[in-house]
Amino acid sequence: MPATRLTLPSPAKLNLMLHILGRREDGYHELQTLFQFLDYGDEITYAVRDDGVIHLHTAFEGVPHDSNLIVKAATKLQEQSGCSLGVDIWIEKILPMGGGIGGGSSNAATTLLGLNHLWQLGWDEDQLATLGLTLGADVPVFVRGHAAFAEGVGEKLTPVDPEEPWYLVLVPQVSVSTAEIFSDPLLTRNSSPIKVRPVPKGNSRNDCLPVVTRRYPDVRNALNLLGNFTEAKLTGTGSCVFGGFPSKAEADKVSALLTETLTGFVAKGSNISMLHRKLQSLL
Ligand SMILES: C[C@@](CO)(OP(=O)(O)O)[C@H](O)COP(=O)(O)OP(=O)(O)OC[C@H]1O[C@@H](n2ccc(N)nc2=O)[C@H](O)[C@@H]1O
Ligand SMILES: Nc1ncnc2c1ncn2[C@@H]1O[C@H](COP(=O)(O)OP(=O)(O)O)[C@@H](O)[C@H]1O
Known part of the structure; x- marks a missing residue:
């Protein structure tokens, strides 16, 4: 029997350096940055539903249900995969919002990986990272899960292994x-x-x-x-x-x-x- 319930960590990131090289026509900035993860983050629980409904049970101050990156990630994955299943979601939120430690992006990536597993979609990391980039510039590095030197708007990733202090x-x-x-x-x-x-x-x-x-x-x-x-x-x-x-x-x-x-x-x-x-x- 495949699992129908799963609790996963959603870690923070740090930018160990960040250089801005220029501005693109669409207003986004070309960066060079070094991402490393922290063993510290939120915890998200997913329970599969068979009626297709996506419901985040934890309320976020100032973030409406459908604007939450967790819900956006789940909805896009469901639409693009044609999956008929839904999910109930709860989060223990400890990462500060707007802190530059990537909480929202990490929550989106955890949701993509978690639902790919629970809904048994069989998507590979490239597909999940491509979808992730449409949700935010920092989502792909959390999907890949390896410290990285990032270029472009953060989507061109080269794995690196800096010290882990x-x-x-x-x-x-x-x-x-x-x-x-x-x-x-x-x-x-x-x-x-x-x-x-x-x-x-x-x-x-x-x-x-x-x-x-x-x-x-x-x-x-x-x-x-x-x-x-x-x-x-x-x-x-x-x-x-x-x-x-x-x-x-x-x-x-x-x-x-x-x-x-x-x-x-x-x-x-x-x-x-x-x-x-x-x-x-x-x-
Ligand atoms: C700068 C970084 C470095 O890690 O960190 P944060 O402080 O937000 O974590 C990120 O690249 C941020 O990524 P993320 O937080 O996903 O940004 P998005 O939601 O995609 O973009 C928010 C807004 O910031 C601007 N933006 C973002 C990224 C980028 N490379 N150039 C930009 O000009 C755009 O105006 C965009 O509308
Ligand atoms: N699940 C989520 N967690 C955090 N922030 C979210 C989430 N969904 C939407 N947001 C919105 O994204 C903004 C940026 O959040 P966050 O990723 O935590 O900050 P940062 O990019 O500075 O690290 C928040 O201020 C909030 O309005």
């Missing part, structure tokens, strides 16, 4: 709109493409940082505080900032000092996403 991630209590940062006239849009692989040291900057820190003093403050202990970086368009540590104990020590005034969490960096590790264990 422990990270302290600070979560300023502001939500940053990706579209707002990318439309700022002051954004750097002319970084030179990196042509050498692996990406040479000294390229770890995030081109969004000057614009984000100008607009969001809370993000600037978090970067300054964390910068007293380690190299502090912005992920994506923020708001989260992060720094790496050689051990959990060291990350915990700094966390204890900083989280008196700021929210944050400690998590291990991972080059294979915990979603893929879990799916592998089901085979």
